Amino acid sequence: MNPSEDPEIHSDGSEESDDAAAPKARTVRSSRACITCRRMKTRCEIDEALGNACKLCIRARRQCIMQDLPRRRKRKTTERVADLEQKINALTALLSANESNSPVDHKKLASAHGDSTGTSASKVQTLAKPDNTLIAEALSRGLFTWETACKAFERYKNEMCRYFPFVVFASGSDAAAVKQQQPLLFFAVITVSLASMQTTVDAELCDMLIKDLALRVVYTGERSLELVQTLIVHILFYGRAKNMRDLNFNQMVHIASTMALDIGLGRRPHKSTLTQRTDPHQLESLAGRRAWLGCYYMGTSVSMSLRHPAFVRWSVYTEECLDVLSDEASVLPSDMWLCDLIRIQHIAEDASVTFSMDDPGAIVTLRDVKIQYQIRGFRQQLDYWRRHAKTDLTLPYVRHVAACTDLFIHEIALHPEHDIDDLRSPLRTALAPPAAAVESMTSKFKDLHFIPARVEALFACLAAIHECFDAFLSIGFASMCSLPNIFFVRTGYAARALRKLLNICDSQAEFEGRSHVDVRDLKFEEYLTAIIDVLRRVHAQNNSVVARAFCLVLSQIKTQGLNSSKLLSAMKRADEAATTRSRVSPTSASSMPSNERFDLPCLHSDESQQSQRTESLTYDSGDLNSAPPPQLPHDQIPLDAQTQAKSAQWLENDTDDAFMSGIDVLQWFEQDLAFDDPAAYDYDSQLTARYWQQ
Known part of the structure; x- marks a missing residue:
């Protein structure tokens, strides 16, 4: 047989017959060379008329062997692609x-x-778990109807989100559309809105929301802008689950801030285009900027209240967000207040860093001229904010925020030598300090209480406290029931500051025989009584656990302030004597004590100092000419037997309120701290329906 006709010699690697493989072989031979030509690096030309062998192999009379083609394996789908x-x-x-x-x-x-x-x-x-499982489950269980959900959504959109407009909806937003696009956020909005009304399902809905957030954030590690917005809404109107023992809003704030950073918020992009800002699914949208500003505000607020180092700080991106929200044509009306709110929060953040509010061991004293200039600088910044704010400054919630910021920048005047730890619980009693410690404390008060800068700062604190209380009491009752928790927290913070001012007045009268601040000007009992009454009404209206907590705490502050203050006791005895005299010659008296001075045997002032609002109070328990008896500092005054019996559980729980933190007050609620018997304040068993309706 001719070698050129042998099929085994010229195999193309196919198992088919020669007739079927001939066209394929020619196609393959046209692009391949035989083994001999490949070794010799010569051109392998095939003459179809002579067969399948190349010309060189035919001329040399050798077999023309073609290398078999490697059989290609079928590409398999990887496990990742299958997944x-x-x-x-x-x-x-x-x-x-x-x-x-x-x-x-x-x-x-x-x-x-x-x-x-x-x-x-x-x-x-x-x-496979759908985002609207919570809504579908709540509707199927009959926890609320769709009509109730729509009303709750409108309530949040029109009333509740205006105080802190971090998560807002346009006026034309439809509940069904929001439910379809952002189901988890919609459920959170419904939950907080129903919680502000008299409902019995708010605890169940809050429990469902917290469990779902824990599953998404902790277990599955989800990250999205919708989750950040949901966390913000939940934190602003914080409500804890049924079986939760401790409050974890601080952790929730940091979870929201960390998630915002993980998804790309908090920093400027490389290329900022108009499409990125207008597309609702882009992180650089207006909703994303509002969410980041909310993380900044809540993060700095919690760090300032708890005296922790700030996790989120002011950045260039924050300033850029304010510029965008101020200049964009498509912004919402609430963005104007949002920008003013963040700017005043920046002032408070700077004050916290400047005065080392997170470091009790720092040396910050008003005897330092630099500190005095810094306080004046913050006052000027606050005045500049008031002049250039675009929001109506007469609104109660705006006044409340401004007053709390004013109080915070002057707070160091309440702490001699930056001793923040002197703010112990009013119910805490301790052993008498040694004589050297008393002398050191006395010299500290002597050095600081007569510094004009500190006296000026104390009067600024008093004015800010009264402005905070007035703003809180001027809020309508319907709006009071839908306030975010931070308003109650900061009102409690102002109450603790007022209690500290009362301690300062008593300490000055005790150690020096006079006080620069008139104890009548504090209006301690009047303001706390009014606020406690409002909190009771709010709790009766919507069963608010936050209002109940602060009602109990402010009742504790009021009771212990009245029991421990010698000046208030002297004023009460003088008022009782005046009432007795008025039975003989009745005179009109106002329910709220004014700034008018009365001739009390225990309170005397220098008329030359009265024009400068630095009235000095002479302390005397009975005789005008008698020397003041030696007494312990007011935070060391032993309580009477009845008060000691009530405060036993309080004292067993070593709760440190040294940082004058309103959020600490909220964390006391139903934790290790056990309040005094609520019945002492006519709060639980002794309250009747008629009392709640008053």
């Missing part, structure tokens, strides 16, 4: 279920991919 395909199928099923508004059967979705592994099946089942 992605399963996820796509699961998401497709979810979209179909959402469009039909029918609940999704998780078992059917999990069984649709029977060839997947156990891990993949669990992932599919986790992802």
Whole structure:
């Protein structure tokens, strides 16, 4: 046989017949060379008329052997691609279920991919959980109807979000559209809105929301702008779950801030375009900027109140967000107040850093001229903010925020030698300090109480406290029931500051025989009584646990202030004597004591100092000419037997309120601290329906 006709010699690697393989061989030979030509690096030319052998092999009379083609293996799909395909199928099923508004059967979705592994099946089942499961479950269980949900959404959109407009909706937003696009955020809005009304399902809804957030954030590690907004709404109107022992709003704030940083908020992008700002799904949208400003505000507020180092600080991106929200044509009306709110918060943040509010061991004293100039600088910044704020400054909640900021920048005047730890609980008693410690404390008061800068700062604190109380009491009752928790927290902070001012007045009268601040000007009992009454009414209206907590705490502050203050006791005895005399010659008297001076045997002032609002109070327990008896400092005064019996549980729990923190007051509620008997304040068992309606 001719070698050129031998099929085994010129094999092309195919198992088919020669007739079927001839065209394929010619195609292959046209682009390949035989083994001999490849070794000799010569051109392999095939003459079809002579057969399948090349010309060089025919001329040399040798076999023309072609190398077999490697058989290509069929490309297999990797496990990752298969997993992605399963996820796509699961998401497709979810979209179909959402469009039909029918609940999704998780078992059917999990069984649709029977060839997947156990891990993949669990992932599919986790992802198969629709975002509106909470709403569907609440509706199916009859916790609320769709009409109630729409009313609650309108309540949040029109009333509740105006105080801190971090998560807002346009006036034309429809509840059904928000439910379809952001179901988890919609459920959070419904939860906080129903909690501000007299409902019995708010605790159940809050429990459902917290469990779902824990599953998404901690277990599955989800991150999205919607989750950040949901956390912000939950923190502003914080309510804890049924079985939760301790409050964890501080952790929730940091979770929201960390998630915002993880998804790209908090920093400027490389390329900022108009499309990125207007697209609602872009992180650089207006909603994303509002969410980041909310993280900044809550993070700095918590760090200032708890005296922790700030996790979120002012940045260039924060300033850029304010510029965008101020200049954009498509901004909402609430963005104007949002920008003013963040700017005044920046002033408070700078004051916290300047005065080392997170470091009790720092040396900050008003005898330092630099500190005095810094306080004046913050006053000027606050005045500049008031002049250039675009928001109506007569609104009660705006006045409240401004007054609390004013109090915070002057707070160091309440602490001699930056001793923040001197703010102990009013119910705390301790052993008498040694004589050297008393002398050191006395010299400290002598050095500081007569510094004009500190006296000026104390009067600024008093004015800020009264402005805070007036703003809080001027809020309508309907609006009071829908206030965010931070308003109650800061009102408690102002009450603690007023209690500290009362301690300063008593200490000055005790050690020096006179006080620069008139104790009547504090209006301690009048303001606290009015605020406690408002908090009781709020709790009776919507069963607010926050209002109840601060009602109890302010009652504690009021009771212990009245029991421990010698000046207030002397004033009460003088008022009783005046009432007795008025029975003989009745005169008109106002319910709220004014700034008018009365001739009390225990309170005397220098008329030359009265014009400068630095009235000096002479302390005497009975005789005008008698020397003041030696007494302990007011935070060391032993309580009477009745008060000691009531405060036993309080004292057993070593709660440190040294930082004058309103948020600490909120954390006391139902934690390790046990309040005095609520019945002592006619709060629980002794309260009747008629009393709550007053």
